[in-house]
Amino acid sequence: MPDIPVSPIYLCLVAAFAFVVLPLGILLERPREITRRLRRDLGAEALPEAVFAGFFLLWVVLCAFLFGGLITSLFDLVNELVLTDSADRSETAKVNFRFFLAGIAALTATLGATLAIPVTLFRLRHSQQANETAQNGLIADRLHKAMEALAKDKIVKIDGEEFSDPNIEVRYAALLTLDTLYKEGNPQLTKNSYHDLLRAYLYSNVHVVSRTSVQTGNRRLLRTDVHLALSHISSIPEKPITDLRGITFPDRVMILDLSLGGFRLNVSRMKSCFSQSCHFERVNFRACNWKDSIFSNCTFKHCLFRGNQFLGVKEFKNCVFEGCALRDIDLSAGLPIGVSNEMLLGFYADGSVTLPPDLPRPDHWSDEALDTKEYNKKRDGWRAQSASGT
Incomplete structure (x- = not known):
């Protein structure tokens, strides 16, 4: 049978161009923009740009070597199957044939795993962003409900008289929720915004008397929600x-x-x-x-x-x-x-x-x-x- 007209060396050169020369050319043309996008998509912003570029080029060279070795092994296998008569194969050749198959399987699995690294990292990054988006949505919902609760009133009936009074219990729980959200380090409730929120709440509520507050003689106890807001705003570390x-x-x-x-x-x-x-x-x-x-x-x-x-x-x-x-x-x-x-x-x-x-x-x-x-x-x-x- 005639020899195969395409040499594996040519295919290795094509692989080297596809996996090494072409990526290097793209990086050299717009290095910062490309590496910045890759670091962002793969979730590697914490790595220095030079370190990330080194790892990326190492991955490219490894893929090129694995692809070239796989192509070479495939051509050797084709030569063994097509160009050699089965009657002329010795026992050693049959053993080598089995090793060819095992080597091709190993190279294919290794190449697939290496190529899957950036895909896996990208999927992890995408899942992390989706989780963060969902979590931020829950935080925003809790924050919105707590803000609404800070203005809650209730209808109280004393001695047959009905009147509107601040709902101290609901407001107290809302202040505890806001304090928890702040201490969790949520970006939607920074130190300054939390401080300003409590300050505005105090201006709106310190002077308001609750007729349901504890009374001793002719004195009424300071509203518990106001007391809590004053305590929370005092406990903010390094506050203005x-x-x-x-x-x-x-x-x-x-x-x-x-x-x-x-x-x-x-x-x-x-x-x-x-x-x-x-x-x-x-x-x-x-x-x-x-x-x-x-x-x-x-x-x-x-x-x-x-x-x-x-x-x-x-x-x-x-x-x-x-x-x-x-x-x-x-x-x-x-x-x-x-x-x-x-x-x-x-x-x-x-x-x-x-x-x-x-x-x-x-x-x-x-x-x-x-x-x-x-x-x-x-x-x-x-x-x-x-x-x-x-």
């Missing part, structure tokens, strides 16, 4: 200063076991309020209305009291002041009830604070009225010295 200036608490409200950190409560109203076992840290109180309010067993750390609202407090009962500051306050008529002369050592003040004539100014207080920059600098220096014990 929460600006709640001008916010109004209901008169004669009871605030129990509340911890506030990083707030600006300038021009806020807490008239006749009763605060017990609360912790205030880095809170600015400026020109607030604290008339007839009582603070019991509260802690004030690094807080600023500016303006004569300090005098409107009815009593500071068993309170602790640590690293606090006074400014623009006239105390010449006397200190508030519960604030002793010794407790002034826990404050910093400048010349804008006036003391009673018979009360000496602490040594670390400035005698001059300072501008804000200089005031903050000297106050922070005093705090650092107090913390180090010098």
